[in-house]
Amino acid sequence: MLFHVRMDVHIPTDLDPDVRAEIVAREKGYSQDLQRSGKWPHIWRIVGEYSNFSIFDVTDNDELHEILSGLPLFPYMDIAVTPLATHPSDIAAG
C-alpha cells in the first residue's frame, strides 16, 4: 500500500544543541535504512520549510503507524497521512 506523508518538524528552540544533533543524526540513519529496504522510496524537502513530502510503500496502516511512531523526531513532528489508490488514467498502471 502506498501512502503520501507530510512531516512538519518543530524542534523546540531551547532543546540542547547536542541532543538536537543526536536526534537528527538518528533520524537520518532510521530514514536511510527504510529507504534501502524499499519501504520509504521517496523523500523530498518542501522548499522553504522544515518539512518533507514522503512516499511510503508498506503492507498496511499498522506498519506505517509503527514506522512513523518510531521516528526519532516523532515527538517533534506534525504528520499528515494520505492513502493513495491507483488512478484510472495512469498509463503506468495499464
Ligand SMILES: O=C(O)CC1=CCC(=O)O1
Ligand atoms: O528533515 C526532515 O524533514 C525530517 C526527516 C525525516 C527523515 C529525515 O531524515 O529527516
